[in-house]
Amino acid sequence: MRIGLDVGGTKTDAVAVSPAGDIVGRVRLTTGWGADEVVKTIRDAVAAVLREPGVNGDPLTAIGIGTPGLVEDGRRVLHAVNLGVDDLDLAGALEPVLGVPVRVENDVKAAALGAHALRGGADRSMAYLNLGTGVAAGIVLDGTLLRGSRGTAGEVGHISVDPAGPVCRCGQHGCVEALAGGGSIAARWGQTGLHPVRDVFDAADAGDPDAIDLRAGLARGVASAVRILILSVDADVVVLGGGLTHLGDRLLDDARAQLRASAAASPFLSSLRLDERVECLPAGSPAAAMGAALVGAAVEEREVLTHG
């Protein structure tokens, strides 16, 4: 039995995964604020998922955790602004209490692994494109996460695709994230609301020209990221996830229409059938927590090899 947790700014999603790889229990708790409360949330979520009816008492062997922010050495979380965490040795805080190996991974990379597994693990190459406040991707090649040696693999959010585009928080103009990141869209929309990007879609439907521009920019940004991922690593499929995918088909249809429009002018692009190679995680998908469980399992195997 392994447990995977996706620790987000609002919710923590925890799954228990059987040795056969099936999700046999799942709970979601509100994430506490700051280092101590994040550790407590994780402990509470582990305890709660172990009480789930499908969890049959198999011994717990490993825990994997996906978090925002920078992750160091698979153990430490840095600069996770959404969690109120500046520097936290998460594995060090949890291992003595939980008694099993703990491994920490960037949440987008974990979600990429989880999406790959939940799709059956057969994709030779898959990219997971996370559309949240920011934009980043995780790339899975032959079942293995592409990590890169300096940690920028999948950072397609900060590739500029339009020198005349909006300024990005990274300082460049027309980055994918400046066009398609929820934070950038909300800031440019400028109106308050719990779901600013949904508000933009609704206002665009109602004919507001600013909203129409913002919504078109989102589609352009997503389409650019899809083209980048397919023309650099030859991803067979690009799976969209993250907060903005709560928009569901409204987002996916826009992105596909944009991909078709760009392909209409280009026999080369057209031959790649990009619009058929972009998909969306279903609402409420446990991909990120599932991927975290896989990350934890990798530690478990290594531990067995080291000590056994």
Next chain:
Amino acid sequence: MRIGLDVGGTKTDAVAVSPAGDIVGRVRLTTGWGADEVVKTIRDAVAAVLREPGVNGDPLTAIGIGTPGLVEDGRRVLHAVNLGVDDLDLAGALEPVLGVPVRVENDVKAAALGAHALRGGADRSMAYLNLGTGVAAGIVLDGTLLRGSRGTAGEVGHISVDPAGPVCRCGQHGCVEALAGGGSIAARWGQTGLHPVRDVFDAADAGDPDAIDLRAGLARGVASAVRILILSVDADVVVLGGGLTHLGDRLLDDARAQLRASAAASPFLSSLRLDERVECLPAGSPAAAMGAALVGAAVEEREVLTHG
């Protein structure tokens, strides 16, 4: 002893590589036009390189060939316009005559492998960016060429980075290749000459505003490709090669200056030190032929496993 050949539109470069991996002989011949003449050029080059003084009579075990165009099954060349070849079973034509396994690879992918080997083979991730008539990259991760399952890995030349940019031969606007491909630059320059891109650089130095624009566009295209390769696959280093790199430091300095300019506005990009991670193959580098020899060696090993 293996032989690697890079069959280009004008020259065919052949190297003999010792079992220890050293280049012990090298010849360059003019490439004949059309299928029959291409086969003859390769046979002549193989015979000539085997007569080189450093080639000491070790038995020839495998031949690898890098060619432009589409390569099918490691054996067949399709649509190699520069060679006058539409469809040629190159391995099938050569194996009966030469008596050793022959493997064919796309020339850019072969050059990527060769550049990786000539750099000592230690780069965990390296991208080779070929700047010729067109623009394409080969990506080497942990010593292995990233092939992708549909053959578009490294096709960064057809990623659009400026919707207001020049039309690309692929039909899109502002592709990397539309900015940085020798064919696009020559067509937009519009003046005849043996070395149109060098003429553009000279005219830019002399103050011609159109040439200054074209030259700046080339730097923008190269810088964009470098950012794409580093932010998608986290290439440690991007090595420039291909016909345009005959411009040497004039090209490299422009690209580095452009990378520094884009980083100046972005602490994130600045932290990646992109300008220090782009390099240029030395003039006359045997990277492509060397890579072809490595591709041939891969067949040799497989043959040994299959038959041995």
